[in-house]
Amino acid sequence: MNRMENEQKILIVNQYQEKLSSTPEQGQKEQSIQDFLERNTELFSEALTYKNYFHQDILISKCPVMDLKSDYAYLSKKSDEWKIVFGELELPDYNFFRKGSGDFTSEFNHAINQIRQWKLRIKNNQNEVFNFFKLLLQPESMRENPIVFEFELIFGRSEDKNKTAERLRLIQSVSQSEGIVIKSFDTISNDFMGRRENTRKNVISYNGKSIRYKHLNTRxxxxxxxxxxxxxxxxxxxxxxxxxxxxxxxxxxxxxxxxxxxxxxxxxxxxxxxxxxxxxxxxxx
Structure with a gap:
């Protein structure tokens, strides 16, 4: 990485951290952060993808599967399998744990329960989910390959999450038992700074029948x-x-x-x- 690229990464992270600490109008912060991420899609980690790339370099915004709507979703593929990742953004202001307690907050429990419901609905309606994503499963010759689903939650700040080893253990336990990748908002920027290569993605709106570019970030x-x-x-x-x-x-x-x-x-x-x-x-x- 050359000096100019590193300076650009630092600029993006500084702007991102300012966004996390901002106080926009009530009810607008989550959307404000999502808008920033969608315009700076190199911040999205490729750790869950196959061969470190998003299928067609595309991120789906507000993905509406059945009566569910994840904040984002993306696809990845290898020669014999597809992967679809659903992601949920909560507020960076939320705490993982109640003050002075080892118990999770209602906000964290609500977020986990929401994704738990997604998993169940998707498991019980896989044909409907396949039909929704069918247009994006390209090339057509690979559409019959099996699909695996993964789920990602971005919630709170690292200062709260990493406060003690016991807190980390409890969050890791939930992550493993529920099958949900749990990250703080700080993890996003830390991972971004640690990666040598970061690719921009185009953000689309998708309804199962047609694609619209929401942000044309790259060719x-x-x-x-x-x-x-x-x-x-x-x-x-x-x-x-x-x-x-x-x-x-x-x-x-x-x-x-x-x-x-x-x-x-x-x-x-x-x-x-x-x-x-x-x-x-x-x-x-």
């Missing part, structure tokens, strides 16, 4: 090879940005597939990339 790699203009909705402002990046949007409007460079490809470029990768893997074996 899409395969989106315009995989989706047509009815599946991927692009605003006029986003279209201007994409054209300035070299994407042949007129051809895409006509139903043509675009490669990584945003230019028209004679075949589905995503499938072509996978075929070349499989040939290379066969030769190496």
């Amino acid at each position: 899409p790699t395969w989106d315009f090879a995989l989706y047509n203009s009815e599946q991927l909705i692009v605003s006029p402002e986003q279209r201007k940005v994409l054209v300035s990046w070299g994407y042949d949007m007129n051809s895409w409007d006509l139903g043509k597939k675009l490669g990584q460079n945003g230019k028209v490809s004679p075949e589905n470029p995503f499938e072509g990339m996978l075929r070349k990768r499989n040939i290379s893997s066969t030769k190496s074996n």
Whole structure:
């Protein structure tokens, strides 16, 4: 990492810490923090992903599965399996433990219980969950692969969480027994500073039928090879940005597939990339 990159990371973390300590209008802080994270998506850890990447470099904002709505979700894949991670943001002002006690606060218990209910609903409605995410399970040839689900809770501050070894043990026990990754808001920035590579992700709104960019934070790699203009909705402002990046949007409007460079490809470029990768893997074996 060069000096400029490190200074940029420090700037992001300082702004993030200011956001955590801010006092916006009542009821607006959680959303204010989520907005900041969605515009600085390199803060999101890739620890739960396969091969350290988000599928298509996409983060789903306010993911509405059935009657549930997680604050965010993302996909990751390997050759024989999909992973879908659901995340919940609570307030950094919340405490894990009641004052002067080893008992968890009502806010922490409520957050754990909410995710517990998600897990049960998803377990009992896997066909409905699959149908919701089906469009994002690309390429189509991998849609029959099994899906595993993981759950992440971001809650409170490290000062409270790490106060004693006993507190850490109790939180770890809940994490393991409930199958929920539990992090403080400070863990996000600490992990970010400790990673050598941090990739930006595009933030989307997704309803199971179509995709809309909420924040176009980086150049899409395969989106315009995989989706047509009815599946991927692009605003006029986003279209201007994409054209300035070299994407042949007129051809895409006509139903043509675009490669990584945003230019028209004679075949589905995503499938072509996978075929070349499989040939290379066969030769190496």
